[in-house]
Amino acid sequence: MPPQSLLLLGGTSAIGLATARRLIARRTRTVWLAGRPSPELDAAAASLRALGAGVRVVPFDALDTDVHAERLGRVFAEGDVDLVLLAFGVLGDQARDESDPAAAVRVAQTNYTGGVSAALVCAGALQAQGHGSLVVLSSVAGERGRRADFIYGSSKAGLDVFAQGLGDALHGTGVHVMVVRPGAVRAARTAGRPEPAPLSTTPEAVAGAIELGLRRRSETVWVPAPLRLVASALRHVPRPLHRRLPVAP
Numbered sequence: 001m002p003p004q005s006l007l008l009l010g011g012t013s014a015i016g017l018a019t020a021r022r023l024i025a026r027r028t029r030t031v032w033l034a035g036r037p038s039p040e041l042d043a044a045a046a047s048l049r050a051l052g053a054g055v056r057v058v059p060f061d062a063l064d065t066d067v068h069a070e071r072l073g074r075v076f077a078e079g080d081v082d083l084v085l086l087a088f089g090v091l092g093d094q095a096r097d098e099s100d101p102a103a104a105v106r107v108a109q110t111n112y113t114g115g116v117s118a119a120l121v122c123a124g125a126l127q128a129q130g131h132g133s134l135v136v137l138s139s140v141a142g143e144r145g146r147r148a149d150f151i152y153g154s155s156k157a158g159l160d161v162f163a164q165g166l167g168d169a170l171h172g173t174g175v176h177v178m179v180v181r182p183g184a185v186r187a188a189r190t191a192g193r194p195e196p197a198p199l200s201t202t203p204e205a206v207a208g209a210i211e212l213g214l215r216r217r218s219e220t221v222w223v224p225a226p227l228r229l230v231a232s233a234l235r236h237v238p239r240p241l242h243r244r245l246p247v248a249p
C-alpha cells in the first residue's frame with residue numbers, strides 16, 4: 001500500500017521531490033520536508049501543497065548531527081511516518097576537493113556521517129512505531145573507486161554498506177530498508193538537447209523505481225535496472241583496464 005506519510009530528508013532534492021509528487025498522486029497526504037531553510041525549500045513545500053498534500057518543513061542540516069535526534073524526533077512525535085527518504089547529498093568538486101581536504105571532509109561528512117546519524121535516528125523511530133520503510137539514495141559511484149569521483153564515491157560506498165547492514169539489523173522488525181543506486185541522473189529531457197548518455201536516468205524514473213521497490217519490498221534497486229548487470233561486470237574488470245575505461249557508469 002502506498003505510504004500515507006513521507007519524511008523527505010533533503011527537502012529540495014530533485015529525486016526526493018519527484019518521488020513525493022508521484023506518491024502524492026497515489027495516496028500520500030502528509031509530507032515533511034527536512035532541509036536547510038531557504039527560499040527553495042519553501043518553494044518546494046508550496047509546490048507539494050498545490051498538489052493537495054499537507055506539507056510541513058523541519059530544519060535539518062546533515063552536518064549538524066548533534067541535533068538530528070531532537071529535530072527528527074519532532075516529526076515522529078506528531079504521528080507515524082510510513083516512509084523516510086534519505087535524499088540529501090553533495091557531489092562536491094573532485095578536482096578542487098583533492099587539493100582542499102577540508103572541502104573533501106565536508107562531502108564525506110554530509111553524505112556518510114550525516115547519513116549514518118539521520119538513518120539511525122529514523123530507524124529507531126520507525127522501529128518504535130513498528131512499521132515503515134527507510135529508503136537510502138546511494139549511487140553507482142559507490143560501487144567501485146573511480147578516478148573521476150572517488151571522494152563522492154567513497155562516501156556513497158560507506159553509506160551503501162551501512163544501509164545494507166541496517167536493513168539486516170531491522171529484518172523481521174516490520175521496518176524495511178531499501179538501497180537505491182541510480183546511475184547519472186539528468187533533468188527531464190528538453191527538445192533540442194543531445195541524446196542522453198546510455199544508462200543515465202531521470203528523477204522521475206528514479207521515483208518510479210522507488211515506488212515499485214516499495215511495493216515489492218525490495219532491498220536493492222538499480223536505476224535503470226540494467227545498470228545492475230553492467231556494474232556487476234565492471235566489478236571484475238582488472239584495475240589497469242578499469243582506469244582506462246572512458247565511462248565507468
Ligand SMILES: NC(=O)c1ccc[n+]([C@@H]2O[C@H](COP(=O)([O-])OP(=O)(O)OC[C@H]3O[C@@H](n4cnc5c(N)ncnc54)[C@H](OP(=O)(O)O)[C@@H]3O)[C@@H](O)[C@H]2O)c1
Binds near residue numbers: 013184
Ligand atoms: N543526481 C545524480 O546524478 C545522482 C546519481 C546517483 C545518486 N544520487 C544521489 O541521490 C540523492 C538525491 O540526488 P538529487 O539529484 O535529487 O540531489 P539534488 O537535487 O542535488 O539535491 C541534493 C539535496 O541535498 C541537500 N543537502 C546538501 N547538503 C546538505 C546538508 N548539509 N544538510 C541537509 N541537506 C543537504 C540539498 O539541500 P539544499 O537545498 O539545502 O542544498 C538538496 O535537498 C543524493 O544523495 C545523490 O547523491 C544522485
